[in-house]
Amino acid sequence: MRLPLPGPTDLAHAVRDVASAAVALGHAATSAIALVPRLELAVTRVEALLDRADVAVVHIEQVARDADAMVRTLGPLLTDAAALVERIDPVLTDAAKAVGQVDPVLSGATDAIRRVDGVLD
Numbered sequence: 001m002r003l004p005l006p007g008p009t010d011l012a013h014a015v016r017d018v019a020s021a022a023v024a025l026g027h028a029a030t031s032a033i034a035l036v037p038r039l040e041l042a043v044t045r046v047e048a049l050l051d052r053a054d055v056a057v058v059h060i061e062q063v064a065r066d067a068d069a070m071v072r073t074l075g076p077l078l079t080d081a082a083a084l085v086e087r088i089d090p091v092l093t094d095a096a097k098a099v100g101q102v103d104p105v106l107s108g109a110t111d112a113i114r115r116v117d118g119v120l121d
Contacts, residue, residue, distance in 0.1 A: 006014075
């Protein structure tokens with residue numbers, strides 16, 4: 001079996017293909033180099049955003065700690081307030097009864113004052 005040997009035309013085609021590939025590689029390299037400043041800017045912006053996110057996380061964690069402290073403080077206060085409401089309810093009921101008992105006394109006193117006014121006249 002005979003192996004084919006490349007001829008001058010094959011060599012010319014190969015050189016042309018290599019030259020085309022080199023030109024394409026040159027264009028790709030130029031495009032990639034043009035992207036470098038934009039990539040640097042993007043990385044800088046991402047780093048700034050990460051710094052701001054870190055600060056925000058610190059603030060959020062502090063707010064969460066403060067909220068936890070408030071909940072722990074308010075829990076007993078709410079319990080005390082509920083107990084006071086339970087104790088005040090019977091007092092209000094007794095006060096309402098007392099007001100109901102005072103009304104007839106006031107009516108009687110008003111009638112007595114009218115009679116005294118009539119006697120004085």
